[in-house]
Amino acid sequence: MKGKWKVTAVSVASVVLIAVNLYLIEKKESKVERTVFVENWTKVKKDTITATIQTKAVVKPAEVHDIYFDAKNNDFRKFLVKEGDEVAAGSSLFEYTTTELDALKANLTAEKTAVEGEVSGIDQYVAKLRAYQGNLERDPSKAVIDDSIEQKLNIDITTSSSDLIKSNIEQEMYKQELEKNRLNEKVKMLSAQLSSIETQANSIETTTEAGGIVKNINKNLNNPIISIASANMGIEGDFSESEMKKAEVGMTIKATAPDLKQELKGKISRIHSYPAEEPTLKNDNRFPFQAMIESEGGEAEPLMVGSKVDLSVITNQKAGVPSIPVGAVHQTKKPHVYKLTKKGYVDKHYATLGLKAEGKQELIKGPAVGDFIVMEPKMVSKNHSHFITPVHFEKVKTDTLKKFTTREKVRYLLLGILEK
Template structure:
């Protein structure tokens, strides 16, 4: 009989429990209906949020200089460097002679010959004048004088006085001496130019305008005849179309590669606005870029050209801002989060979002740093609901339990069962 009584008692208790459950769940404004089990919560933190582009790159020289040679106007002699040579600004690269100099030399020599001929003519003329002048006496005129000489004197030798004739000869000799001196100076100038051309004709040397390394020498004399790369290293890569919308010149970069534990730092120095290949509908366009690497001192090992790097481009960064995990943000017409109040309620708070990256969401307007929010509810949550949390047995103390009244014990036990 006692066994049947126990079965009957258990059955009655079960029916009562189920009935109470149904009643409480169906009753409007039921306390149980509005109680949320909160298993995951987190505090709003002051954090740094960094938005980045993750891509790849390769170590390459920052600049490349091309040297050209005009084979139509010049005659090449020899190279003075080899591929792979390290050079400095002013280093000799190659020698050549120029056909233009030969033409200039011929013109100058012809001009010099003409000037020397004029000097010889003037000297001969001055000699005649001095000879005629020596025969001049006070009693007689000059006999048998050349018509050209008489014409240059601009006087009538038959009617002019002896003193006037002497004066005319002296003036003409002085005039011719001045002309001779002028031509002598011209010959000296032409000799200087010819001497300079002679020196240049022996070997004209082309020099480098910057420090670097000789990358390529074209022995067939096709241009560029020499290519020089700078000693400063950078990182070359390509952005996708989506990355191009975020990337800008000047953005900070960090790069890591297998040969070094220490990360490289720098910034984006150049972004090409035209794709690396002709635009096509069949494939995504890629836009070349170049990142500059900050020098880190003389102790840093030189970077190996061609080394592959993992590149991080920092497109946006905010430090010390309120942030929550992105899964804590919910959406209807506006984004909102659930805040857990000290009075035991779950309240909906609309927020104004800021930067989102790395699984974090910046809060510009909304709960403050230190506020507790619901991370990810297991069920739909109504605004201003009560909440309970799982028992942390390591924090449960018998002394605290004894302080509850019998009614409170039954109430909390029932709430726990119904929530489960």
């Protein structure tokens, strides 16, 4: 019987002791100190945080040049290229005849005659200038100038000095020589066009201004009659509505694929403001975009049209900013983190947060670079509590242990065991 009373007494005492301790611990403003076991912590580091849009895309020609044909005023003869042919700028694409060829030849002939007349007029004008210049050098008092020349020189012969007149004549002859050279070049161009028309013998060839690969030929002569895909490759994809709000033309892109030896870099060149498909209530809107691939020097890696790539669009990037893992922030109305102090306390620090991406969180205000932060903030039940951490024996150095006294070694060992 006495044994049962002893057991009962011990049990009651234990319950009372536990209850009193729980009350003291949970009571507001309690002076009972709590020790937090911190198993995981991190350090505030200077880091680069990059926010991206991750999407799929496809390699396509950067541009497609369409060639048109006027079937109303011309008669088509034949194509000079086939689909899949690689063409350079200036290559002939197709032939056609036109009833306007004779009229074109007559217009070019008339224009050439007019230009040659202008050249002849310049020669006559310069000859008069030289004659007056020679008379002026021999005897200025007897030199007579044509009224038309005096007007073109824009100078008063009666009041101007001989040196000024000579200077104006030199400038005028130089200007006329430049104009004559320009007109002679035009005569050459017109002659070449006339020669080309005569050589074609009633047929005209259409050439391409841009090189590439002949993508499509419309044998029904519907426009565009020929489409040429540029040899330079680009990337095409589409954004969701939420991604569309973040994306902008000019943003940097990075593309990777199993077949690519190195990632491709470039920039967004165009974003379509209208969805790829007609908007409906049932379907999610997708907005097409194009990106240009930038060459980094050296021989470019050949890209196959239609290759699928994983695309990263960099929407924001900050370098060298204080950063901690996202999980280390206690997300409340006033976000805060818990800092481990050198005196052995866990202290709450309110933080102003910046860019968040890649599992990293920028700290605009809060603990400084190098401070230690608790990785599991919800485990801290009370601010300014003592903390202990597990011993990582692989990191313990013998020289460091020798600095502690035997009493300190026993004390810290027991503290760690009891608190855990």
